[in-house]
Amino acid sequence: MSLRVLNPNAEVLNKSAALHMNINAAKGLQDVLKTNLGPKGTIKMLVGGAGDIKLTKDGNTLLKEMNLPSPHLNLFPFEPGFKQIQNPTAIMIARTAVAQDDTSGDGTTSTVLFIGELMKQSERYIDEGMHPRVLVDGFEIAKRATLQFLEKFKTPVVMGDEPDKEILKMVARTTLRTKLYEAMADQLTDIVVNAVLCIRKPEEGIDLFMVEIMHMRHKFDVDTRLVYSSTTVDL
Incomplete structure (x- = not known):
């Protein structure tokens, strides 16, 4: 009753229904982003209210700018942006994905898909009567085993004075x-690596503000090139 007084539009659910609603929120995000994962993922077309068009397969951009047509749950109202997400579980997943992107510069889609799959598999066991606390303990065990595996099989990159290009x-x-189609990605690979190595100083962090990206009108993406004299990438 007190919740109704604070928010007349609030939805009151019992424990089981609330749990499944939160799981469905994770599955809804997963369903939207799963088709754009990896180099063979599909590119989404986003059309803004003013008719502007944006083509992207970046999970971070999709979460921020698209109106999510989830078959499980309507997580987003008409206006884009994380502040419009209504479901609390979806909010946490979105913030986790953004934190991953801010920290590593990538992995937004993978984070959402991984969380969604964990929730999907958990739902099966919860329906059979297993307590969520047991599942959380299992996730912790799996996390430790995964970190041990990564520590054992990771390939160290020694930068030094002559990094392995x-x-x-x-x-x-x-x-x-x-993020891009294969030919364009391959062309930009050398440009990006050479630009970063050009401004790199041993034993110091890389200041990416030293690389200026200039958008050249009446040019195509295949005309992209690196100008060493001013450390500029022309687009």
Whole structure:
């Protein structure tokens, strides 16, 4: 009753219904973003209210700017942006994905899909009577095992005075192919790596503000090139 007084539009659910509603929120985000994962993912067309068109497969951009047509739950009203997400679980997932992007510069879609899959698999066991606390303990065990695996099989990159350029290219190419079509990603790989190495100072952080991106009108993406004299990428 007190909740109704604070918010007349609030929806009151019992424990089981609320749990499944939160799981459906995670599944709704997963369904929208799963088709744009990886280098073979599909590019989404976003049309704004003024008719402006944006083509992207970046999960961070999609979450911020699209009106989510979820088959499970309407998480977003008409206006875009995280502040419009209504479901609390969806808010946490969106913030987690943004934090991943802010920290690593990538992984937004993977984060949402991974969380959605965990929730989907958990729903099966919850319906069979397993307590969520048991599932959380299992997730913690799996997390520790995964971190041990990554620690064992990771490939260290020693920057030093002469960093391994091929490894840097592989990292850049993998990331770019999740955002752009293959030919453009391959072309930008060398440009990005060379631009970063050009401004890099040993034992110091890389100041990306030293790289200026200039958009050249009446040019195409294939005309992109790196100008060493001023450390500028022309677009």
